[in-house]
Amino acid sequence: MRQAMPKQAAEERAQNFAEVALGYTLEQAIAEANRCLQCKRPLCVEGCPVHIDIPGFLKLLAEGNPIPALAKIKEQNSLPAICGRVCPQENQCEGRCVVGIKGDPIAIGNLERFVADYAREVGQEPVLTPAQSLDKKVAVIGSGPAGLAAAADLAQFGYQVTVFESLHAAGGVLRYGIPEFRLPKDIVQHEIDAISELGVEIVTNHLIGQTLTLDDLFEAGYSAIFIGTGAGLPNFLNIPGENLNGVYSANEFLTRVNLMKAYLPEYDTPIKVGQKVAVVGAGNVAMDAARTAKRLGAEEVRIVYRRSRQEMPARLEEIENAEEEGILFSLLTNPVEMIGDESNTVKVLRCQRMTLGEPDQSGRRNPVPVPNEYIDLSADTVIVAIGQGPNPVLLRGTEGLALTERGYIKVNDENLMTSIPGVFAAGDIVTGAATVIQAMGAGRKAASAIHAYLLEQEGN
Numbered sequence: 516m517r518q519a520m521p522k523q524a525a526e527e528r529a530q531n532f533a534e535v536a537l538g539y540t541l542e543q544a545i546a547e548a549n550r551c552l553q554c555k556r557p558l559c560v561e562g563c564p565v566h567i568d569i570p571g572f573l574k575l576l577a578e579g580n581p582i583p584a585l586a587k588i589k590e591q592n593s594l595p596a597i598c599g600r601v602c603p604q605e606n607q608c609e610g611r612c613v614v615g616i617k618g619d620p621i622a623i624g625n626l627e628r629f630v631a632d633y634a635r636e637v638g639q640e641p642v643l644t645p646a647q648s649l650d651k652k653v654a655v656i657g658s659g660p661a662g663l664a665a666a667a668d669l670a671q672f673g674y675q676v677t678v679f680e681s682l683h684a685a686g687g688v689l690r691y692g693i694p695e696f697r698l699p700k701d702i703v704q705h706e707i708d709a710i711s712e713l714g715v716e717i718v719t720n721h722l723i724g725q726t727l728t729l730d731d732l733f734e735a736g737y738s739a740i741f742i743g744t745g746a747g748l749p750n751f752l753n754i755p756g757e758n759l760n761g762v763y764s765a766n767e768f769l770t771r772v773n774l775m776k777a778y779l780p781e782y783d784t785p786i787k788v789g790q791k792v793a794v795v796g797a798g799n800v801a802m803d804a805a806r807t808a809k810r811l812g813a814e815e816v817r818i819v820y821r822r823s824r825q826e827m828p829a830r831l832e833e834i835e836n837a838e839e840e841g842i843l844f845s846l847l848t849n850p851v852e853m854i855g856d857e858s859n860t861v862k863v864l865r866c867q868r869m870t871l872g873e874p875d876q877s878g879r880r881n882p883v884p885v886p887n888e889y890i891d892l893s894a895d896t897v898i899v900a901i902g903q904g905p906n907p908v909l910l911r912g913t914e915g916l917a918l919t920e921r922g923y924i925k926v927n928d929e930n931l932m933t934s935i936p937g938v939f940a941a942g943d944i945v946t947g948a949a950t951v952i953q954a955m956g957a958g959r960k961a962a963s964a965i966h967a968y969l970l971e972q973e974g975n
Contacts, residue, residue: 517619518547525839529809532695532778535836536600541581544629547622548577554613559623562611564956565664567591569608569623576630585630586641592627593643593667594660594706594955596635597689599628600698602952603830635705643713649673651969654737656723656909659687660951661743661942663710664958665965669741670713672966677737678715681722681908684774687745689951691774692766694803696810697833700773724909729916729938738972739937739965742924743958746943748904752795756853757899761789761861765796765804765900772807789895792816793864795850796900797827802834804898805842817843819850819892821869821882845892847871849882853897864892905944923947930964931957939965 521537522528528535539547551573559569567588575584588595604610604624612620634640651674655666658680669676684690686703711717721727723744732740749764751757768786771777777786792808794801797820809816818837820827823846827834838844847869854863868888871880905923910916917925917934924933924940931939941957943949949957 517550517622518543518625520622520625525836525841528696529806529840532810534699535696538632539625539629541633544581544626544633545577545579548573548626550614551577551621552613558611558613559608559621562607562609563591564607564950564952565591565959567608567627572630573621573623573626576626581630581633582637582639582641585634588627588630589641589643591959592952592955593664593710594951595627596631596702597660597698597706598952598955599624599626599631600702601689601693603950605830605832607950607952640709643667643671643709645671645673645713647673649675649969651675651738652677652736653965653969654679654732654740655743656740657681657687657743657745657942657944658685658707658717659689659743659745659942660954661745661944661958661961662687662741663707664955665741665743665941665962666715667710667713668959668962669965670710670715672962674966674969676715678717679721679723679727680717680719682774683719685717685719688747691770692800692803694769694773694807695778696806697803722908724912729913729935733937738969739939741958741961741965742909742933742938742940742944743942743954743961744906744909744944745954746903746923746948747906749899750902750904751899752850752901754850754852756855756861759853759855759861760859761787761895762853762897762899765794765800765898766903768804768898769800769807772811778807778811786811787896788813790814791893792896792898793819793845793850793892793894794898794900795819795864796902797822797829797834798900798902799829799833801898801900802829802837802842804900806837806840808896808898809840809842813896815843816841817845817892819845819848819864819866821847821849822879823847823871826871826879845890847882848890848892849884851889854891860895861897862893862895864894864897866890866892903943903948921947930968931961932964932968937968939968 572587775784776782777784868885941961942954
């Protein structure tokens with residue numbers, strides 16, 4: 516039987532920002548690892564975007580060796596404590612687990628988290644060292660999952676790597692987008708510090724495209740450049756009243772709370788949360804925003820989503836956590852207007868009732884308006900969480916950088932090189948929003964491509 520993850524009680528956690536999941540004990544972790552069948556053809560590995568040797572690390576853990584188990588993971592994944600917490604394992608490694616055919620799959624994500632936490636707590640973490648020292652510099656733009664994974668691999672190849680981050684702290688979406696109660700920031704910093712120990716230099720407060728250009732980086736002696744700037748430009752509904760006071764993008768709301776620590780009274784970061792909060796959208800970001808608003812004191816928080824529960828893109832675990840914490844759900848409900856008061860502050864979110872039609876390209880059934888059926892929801896704060904697009908700052912300021920029709924960077928599918936020789940890109944800035952581990956897998960692929968490119972250049 517799968518070991519249940521211990522959690523804070525819902526009524527307690529809804530009032531604090533401490534981590535919800537409490538983690539396994541060593542005994543629980545060993546018992547769970549022993550459920551692995553050690554398949555001859557491990558489908559779980561095929562389901563992992565970075566191809567961790569999952570049976571290998573589970574075998575070591577089952578034998579009572581968590582430190583070697585972590586070393587096995589780190590052969591492929593430089594951010595195990597993060598991935599163990601936020602990756603959708605149910606759709607990746609655990610979704611392919613053979614044990615899951617007739618029962619509950621092995622809790623691979625929980626065990627990855629356990630070995631990373633255990634090693635950190637006892638101070639016995641495996642140390643990674645570069646294979647050699649190469650006299651070439653590589654610039655990495657963006658310190659999110661793709662950038663960090665690329666930087667770690669490039670450093671282990673032996674390159675001198677500098678990561679440029681536009682904000683004042685590294686981590687990208689790991690730092691600004693995921694709440695403390697789901698991903699503690701000391702965990703993020705610890706994982707980043709481990710990458711720095713490989714010799715990676717991290718330079719903050721540098722907005723490439725403004726502070727420096729790609730040409731500046733080449734002139735400074737960088738032999739190759741990796742772009743991993745993610746998809747950080749929020750989408751909006753484009754409905755009347757969206758510019759009223761009290762309306763946030765989820766990106767701004769979560770950045771103020773997470774990166775700028777608005778949830779801590781000793782930080783003077785402005786954030787206003789009303790008594791009734793409506794969060795538009797039903798992905799993980801929407802759940803994060805809703806649960807954050809609840810913790811900041813809102814009396815009523817509701818998810819407003821134009822499809823049904825079955826089509827929600829958020830992880831089931833996050834939906835269930837939100838429900839347990841008292842988040843309300845207004846489904847088959849599509850906002851059409853925001854109405855304000857005399858001070859231009861939002862007070863009402865007017866929505867149209869929806870029904871479901873035929874499936875779209877994603878396989879989800881299309882929402883269809885029900886004629887003349889509307890509902891007014893009281894809301895003095897509205898948070899729009901309907902996805903993000905590519906940040907245009909670097910893209911607009913770089914001549915010769917080819918983009919796709921949707922505005923993302925166009926790359927060669929095989930080696931991830933852009934239209935500019937020596938410039939590579941991967942992650943959300945290429946594919947659109949994806950998972951942390953998918954971005955890491957793309958960053959690792961780009962690092963290998965950069966290594967091959969530089970070896971070829973040297974040979975010429």
